[in-house]
Amino acid sequence: MSASWLTLTTSALREPKTTVIAELARLLVDDGQRVLIAACTHTAVNTALAKVVEAGVADVLRVGARKRTSAELDAALRAADHDPDAHFSRELSSGAASLSQLRFRIESAPVVAATTNACASDRVFDVLHRQAGEGVAPFDVAIVDEASQLTEPMALAPINLARRFVLVGDDFQLPPVVTASDALTANLEPPAWEALREAGVAGLDRSLFERLRPHVPHVLLTVQYRMNEDVQRFPNQAFYHDRLRAAPTAAARRLPLSSDHLATLDDEMRRRLDPERASVWVATEGGSSRHVHEPEVAAVVETAVALAAGLAAGGALRDDAIGVVAPFRAQCHAIRTGLREALPAVHDRIEVDTVERFQGREKDAMLVSLVAREWSDFVMDRRRLNVTLTRARSKVIVFGPKELGRRMIESLASGEI
Secondary structure (H helix, E strand, O other), rough: OOOOOOEEEEEEHHHHHHHHHHHHHHHHHHOOOOOEEEEHHHHHHHHHHHHHHOOOOOEEEEEEOOOOOOOOHHHHHHHOOOOOHHHHHHHHHOOOOOHHHHHHHHHHOEEEEEEHHHHOOOOHHHHHHHHHHHOOOOOOEEEEEHHHHHOOHHHHHHHOOEEEEEEEEEOOOOOOOOHHHOOOOOOOOOOOHHHHHHOOOOOOOHHHHHHHHHHEEEEEEEEOOOOOOHHHHHHHHHOOOOOOOEEEHHHHOOOOOHHHHHHOOOOOHHHHOOOOOOOEEEEEEOOOOOOOOHHHHHHHHHHHHHHHHHHHHHOOOOOOOEEEEEEEEHHHHHHHHHHHHHOOHHHHHHHEEHHHHOOOOOOEEEEEEOOOOOOOOOOOOOHHHHHOOOOOOEEEEEEOOOOHHHHHHHHHOOOOO
């Protein structure tokens, strides 16, 4: 492992983050260096690699099968006049005329992209290790995206393939998902805990990104391109010490709802959907289950129906227009069922999922169902709230008890969460 690194921490969303990754990769390749790009998800790998191709580095190799790719990466390769099949290791292994031809293609690409799982197991890296020679890293630099979501062992998979590495992430958002209770920092017991703490290590829920950031050079990308200024205001103050700035292309963004459509709604629904109100709280009470809040299900569904109708009327009901997030899968299931019944023709255009599944995603409008009727350390976790409140481009509508909202704001302001 190299003793030279840089960490980039970003709350500025996919576009600027991947632009930085792509420009860094291009500069390194121009300098004659070989680059590995890695991330924990196929989506993140494909997005970053598409930007690299658009930046002018089309000689890339994507480890894996083309079925894992995205329209964005396909389009970038075709725009560069390249056949996408010639850039995927699985397709290359099927179509190569000889093993030597396949090996040459693998060994010659200046940019290789793979998931962190593939970095630890795919045979492409066996070929590259043999090319580099025993004890020599096959890459000059590894750029690891979404590093704050990786457990430390998984982050080491790409890092150990390079002489230097760059970590890109945001440790103000969700940490690695760890299901084994004895691997969590909170459950480490002496003497193991004492030894780990002295080494600067914690449980698997603490990423290498989080551990290294206080000790190595790092930079915060302060210009974000997702949220308009009003959506940005509260999370910026609560989580980022008011350091974020909305890019000019995002700052004044509003939902494209016509006044004619708004005029058809009752006063309460107009308040919820008003494009000039970027953040709206909808008070809900009652509920009889811990993980399903029936009144919130009904309120979310009726709001989504009115919003979908307004966006459809203006031709703006895209797949990335509306998202619904809830902390529990049972609530998500109940909301999906309600939407399927209320909007049989377009319900599948509204994405409903848990907070963990929405990290890294964005929508024009986000409807947030808190479910909790009283304070919950799980629902009100600082990082979970940050992810929840920063998915929207133009509008956030939060459903929950008034008292819960009041305490949430007070607790964030005081630093309690």
